[in-house]
Amino acid sequence: MNALDLKLQEKKQNLITIYTTAGYPNLTDTPTVLKQLQKNNVDIIEVGIPYSDPLADGPTIQATSEKALANGMKLNVLFDQLKSIKEEIYTPLVLMGYYNQLIKYGVEAFLQQCQESGVSGLILPDMPFQVYLDQHQALFEKYEQRVIFLITPQTPADRIKAINDATSGFVYVVSNSATTGSTEANYNEEFLAGLKTLGLTKPYQIGFGISTKQDVEKAWKYANGAIIGSAFLRAIENSTAIEQSVDDFIQSIQ
Template identity: 40%
Template sequence: MNNLDKTSRLSDFPTSRLLNIYFTAGIPELKNTTTIAQLIQNSGADMMEIGIPYSDPVADGPVIEQAHMRALKNGMTIKKLFEQLAEIKDSVTIPKVLMGYLNPILQFGFEDFCTKCQEVGISGLIIPDLPPFEFERKYGEILKKYNLNFTFLITPETSNERIQYLDSLSSGFLYAVSSSSTTGKDNVQLKNEDYLNRIASLPLKNPLFIGFGIKDQEGFNTVTEKATGGIIGTAFVKILLENDDWKTKAADFIHSIKD
């Protein structure tokens, strides 16, 4: 079974050059989450990350931070997000991963959160501020109970030993950020051949995805020479925030990466 996802039909997918698109739920307007998810699938992306808005998104740069603030102002909550995801459970069949911070998930109730994820067809979670120790001590078993993958992040500063440790804890995929900074930084970090070669040489059990800073087809092609896929967030979210005709521009953007 393909380790990207336990529930979606990935057997028909290519084994490389997978495109994962991130967006923050609840932008540009509260009701747009389902439309954007459909658009991402229909435009040819292979999977998606849906960001849960939070007031202190420490791993995110100014564009995605702005998206979080707008979504919260629009009234997005975890409860509303699950209601929206339920609407597209059967129509959006590419893997859907939720990315969020630990505090609001704990406020919702971690096991209740996992229950709802399973109910609405979520295949995995990314929680950047969940320490591996806590994952091993408590949360990993809950995720396994509800058949949810979990992805850890690595950076250029992560040692080979720790990369393999985080890979052993992860399921679904391993998320390699292209720099130790926040999201949305320049493509220059994508030129770090030593980093890409080092990760690619390791005997990882999970598919490798690289994100943070990919803005165009050139950047996507650079990372997918060494990894299974690339993750695009800031460039896509920027389109949603800044364009009245975001539906057309967002679809064209995804096509420009994959075509």
């Protein structure tokens, strides 16, 4: 069974998802980072595909993408790295990228590589869910790739319900109207509380602006899980001992 499905079935609440940029801080660090996150019992790992125009990302993730691209990270390099540790990784891996990357690579070729690399699902913030349903759903299902769609405080209730229905993994809830990377969790609490009244059938996790243990615990009050990205990347930015830096950060939020 798909590893993401298994995780979401076995653990209903208090999920922790960590985002890391592929090829950062150094080109060959990604396998080490993934294995160390797994060792620290992270529930889901989101691997960001570096991109030159990351619309949803704040300054921290943009800077890590630029560094990773300069390091030489490319999709085929990432897939090769993931394949090299596939037998060691049981934690669900979700790739986060942009729709143009999928189209440019070739949708079926991309999804096949994901399956062969041990990837469980994809987050493509700019892929319209109706396009997914009309053009891509069958291929996602063929290669056992779950799709995670985003909702924001500006998303109307009827669209939230439609996105919930289209999502095959978990729903990614943007906590506020900003880009990623805020050092303070500025939750739109009215929006988050209102989600519980919509009868959503898929698990949902809150991201954007989560960086501390207190932020995580607050996210857990409103959702099934918390997603941390920029704070983790800042923690490993200048690391000379990557495993220890991963350990220290995860311990700080537990």
